[in-house]
Amino acid sequence: MPNNMLDGAQVIVDYLIRQKVPYAFGLCGHGNIQFIDALFERQSDIKTISTHHESVCGFMADVYYRVSGQPVATFTSCGPGSVNLPISLATAYLDAVPFLAVTGNVPTSQFGRGAFQELHRHHQADFPSSVRTLCKRVYQPTRGEQVPMMVRQAWKTMVTGRPGPVVLDVPYDVFEEAAAEETPRPEEWSANISSRCGADPDGVVKAVDMLLAAERPVILVGQGLKYSQATGELKALAEKLQIPVAHSMCGIGGIDTTHPLSLGLVSRAGALQANSATRQADVLLALGVSFDDRTSSSWIQGYSFTIPPTKLIHVDIDPEEIGRNYPVALGLMADVRTFLRQLLAEIDRRKALDDKAAARRKWLAQIDGWRKEWDAYIAPGFKDDSTPIHPQRAAFEIDKALPEDAIMVSDIGVHHNWLLQYCKPKRPDSQVGCMGFGAMGFGVAGVLGAKFAAPDRPCVSVSGDGAFFMHANVLGTAVEYNLPVVWVVWNNYAYGSIRGLQRGYLGGRELATDFKNPHTGQPYNPDFAAMARAAGVEGVSVERPGDLNDALKMAIAANKPFLIDANIGGDLNPGGAGVWELPGTGISKPVIGGRFVP
Numbered sequence: 095m096p097n098n099m100l101d102g103a104q105v106i107v108d109y110l111i112r113q114k115v116p117y118a119f120g121l122c123g124h125g126n127i128q129f130i131d132a133l134f135e136r137q138s139d140i141k142t143i144s145t146h147h148e149s150v151c152g153f154m155a156d157v158y159y160r161v162s163g164q165p166v167a168t169f170t171s172c173g174p175g176s177v178n179l180p181i182s183l184a185t186a187y188l189d190a191v192p193f194l195a196v197t198g199n200v201p202t203s204q205f206g207r208g209a210f211q212e213l214h215r216h217h218q219a220d221f222p223s224s225v226r227t228l229c230k231r232v233y234q235p236t237r238g239e240q241v242p243m244m245v246r247q248a249w250k251t252m253v254t255g256r257p258g259p260v261v262l263d264v265p266y267d268v269f270e271e272a273a274a275e276e277t278p279r280p281e282e283w284s285a286n287i288s289s290r291c292g293a294d295p296d297g298v299v300k301a302v303d304m305l306l307a308a309e310r311p312v313i314l315v316g317q318g319l320k321y322s323q324a325t326g327e328l329k330a331l332a333e334k335l336q337i338p339v340a341h342s343m344c345g346i347g348g349i350d351t352t353h354p355l356s357l358g359l360v361s362r363a364g365a366l367q368a369n370s371a372t373r374q375a376d377v378l379l380a381l382g383v384s385f386d387d388r389t390s391s392s393w394i395q396g397y398s399f400t401i402p403p404t405k406l407i408h409v410d411i412d413p414e415e416i417g418r419n420y421p422v423a424l425g426l427m428a429d430v431r432t433f434l435r436q437l438l439a440e441i442d443r444r445k446a447l448d449d450k451a452a453a454r455r456k457w458l459a460q461i462d463g464w465r466k467e468w469d470a471y472i473a474p475g476f477k478d479d480s481t482p483i484h485p486q487r488a489a490f491e492i493d494k495a496l497p498e499d500a501i502m503v504s505d506i507g508v509h510h511n512w513l514l515q516y517c518k519p520k521r522p523d524s525q526v527g528c529m530g531f532g533a534m535g536f537g538v539a540g541v542l543g544a545k546f547a548a549p550d551r552p553c554v555s556v557s558g559d560g561a562f563f564m565h566a567n568v569l570g571t572a573v574e575y576n577l578p579v580v581w582v583v584w585n586n587y588a589y590g591s592i593r594g595l596q597r598g599y600l601g602g603r604e605l606a607t608d609f610k611n612p613h614t615g616q617p618y619n620p621d622f623a624a625m626a627r628a629a630g631v632e633g634v635s636v637e638r639p640g641d642l643n644d645a646l647k648m649a650i651a652a653n654k655p656f657l658i659d660a661n662i663g664g665d666l667n668p669g670g671a672g673v674w675e676l677p678g679t680g681i682s683k684p685v686i687g688g689r690f691v692p
Contacts, residue, residue, distance in 0.1 A: 103132035123171020125198030146567035152182025154543030155193035173211025188530025238271025308377035317344035318382015327434035363670035505537030507558030569629035586664025587617035626657035
């Protein structure tokens with residue numbers, strides 16, 4: 095290779111540096127050692143973080159973006175190395191999170207020969223086929239000269255429109271081949287592309303007309319609002335027109351949950367005031383919301399929504415989301431922040447706005463009645479002193495112990511339903527969770543990415559015992575990189591959410607969900623605190639609610655890797671004002687309120 099030429103690996107690494115990528119998270123293998131060598135050359139410009147499982151590096155990249163807004167890269171080897179990554183690719187894809195996955199493959203000279211770790215039975219070097227449904231696109235250069243074009247195209251695809259992960263699958267020899275004298279310049283190819291499209295101006299006028307004419311308007315926010323960084327504009331709109339704001343599971347933190355206009359969570363386990371308001375609204379403004387089955391009470395009318403007769407204004411950057419699950423009175427493809435700025439500008443041109451806001455008093459008073467009813471219903475759980483710890487009390491104590499600037503990364507499991515309902519984040523990144531693909535391990539591993547993104551903020555993972563046991567290798571990574579993260583293991587000795595379904599839908603018949611000692615029949619789990627200590631992480635076990643609060647404060651103050659094994663009751667699932675259906679098995683019942691029939 096001529097001295098003035100960069101090889102494929104060097105081009106990729108240099109391009110990442112030009113895009114201001116601070117970290118590459120990954121795991122070594124024979125298929126990517128040349129790429130790792132290129133990272134070695136540029137250690138002062140981009141830091142390489144080695145994990146102990148490929149899905150972990152993907153979850154780290156995912157949460158890094160959710161906290162910082164900066165996409166990063168992952169690196170994995172051919173064969174099983176990269177096939178371990180798709181679970182985190184799918185998680186990011188369904189939640190619209192971008193990261194660049196650089197995957198190694200066998201040399202092009204060995205394509206189709208069944209080389210070690212080649213997927214070749216249907217097509218040579220066929221790893222791309224295994225991930226096409228799990229990312230926005232796969233690029234596979236087969237010559238060095240293709241790398242510059244494909245790396246810049248991959249980045250553009252990743253960050254424009256609805257964001258999402260992209261795979262750059264590189265054969266080993268292409269990492270080594272001469273690729274270019276100079277890396278593409280992002281400022282010429284992607285840095286100046288804006289996806290903050292505005293809505294149709296006539297649609298903006300119509301939206302304002304509908305909101306001003308409404309007697310019972312509600313705003314519903316999803317993760318699109320948070321990714322668009324539109325929380326300030328949302329607050330301004332809500333206060334200007336005195337419209338209450340509900341959030342989906344993905345939209346939590348889109349408005350300070352202690353704000354007087356905040357309704358809380360809409361879902362099958364949603365708060366009474368939230369579900370009642372959204373199902374009785376005459377106009378619903380949905381901002382970056384996908385209307386999944388949990389948010390929408392399995393799309394059964396009258397529990398989360400009643401669309402129609404509720405008139406839906408649906409705004410989203412992705413037109414496929416508009417009209418997917420509900421008919422729209424007005425659908426607008428737009429970036430949420432741009433749309434809200436258009437909306438506020440149009441409202442400022444209108445007159446008699448004070449009269450319109452005053453007309454909301456009757457509606458807000460009705461909502462306040464539902465809020466008081468809900469608060470009275472849930473009040474006992476906050477004072478329950480039982481052992482194992484009552485899950486509502488556990489969520490309350492965790493929330494109370496967290497500083498305002500803390501980042502809590504929730505895993506998937508029954509615990510995340512309790513956290514969503516009973517924690518009160520004030521910031522859009524205070525509580526992070528994955529809601530689309532719902533992969534266990536997201537929070538266990540993702541908290542490492544959060545800490546890299548926000549080294550000066552406390553970062554706490556709350557995960558179920560099942561998820562933590564799957565990904566306990568993170569303990570080693572935290573020690574190796576001196577990451578002062580805290581894991582709270584919500585230990586209920588079961589795959590609790592699924593056991594709850596067995597009990598609720600299958601007449602109590604349980605199988606493959608409990609963890610038990612085969613000799614005594616008693617609940618069994620490893621001693622997670624001892625496991626942590628064996629890895630060099632401080633570990634404590636707690637049995638009582640007050641001890642959980644104290645332990646979490648102590649763990650954060652210790653400023654070192656820390657694990658809290660919390661014995662939390664597993665016999666309760668959070669109830670709410672909505673329902674959920676497993677078709678053919680049954681429909682759950684709301685624990686408060688009933689079905690609204692207009």
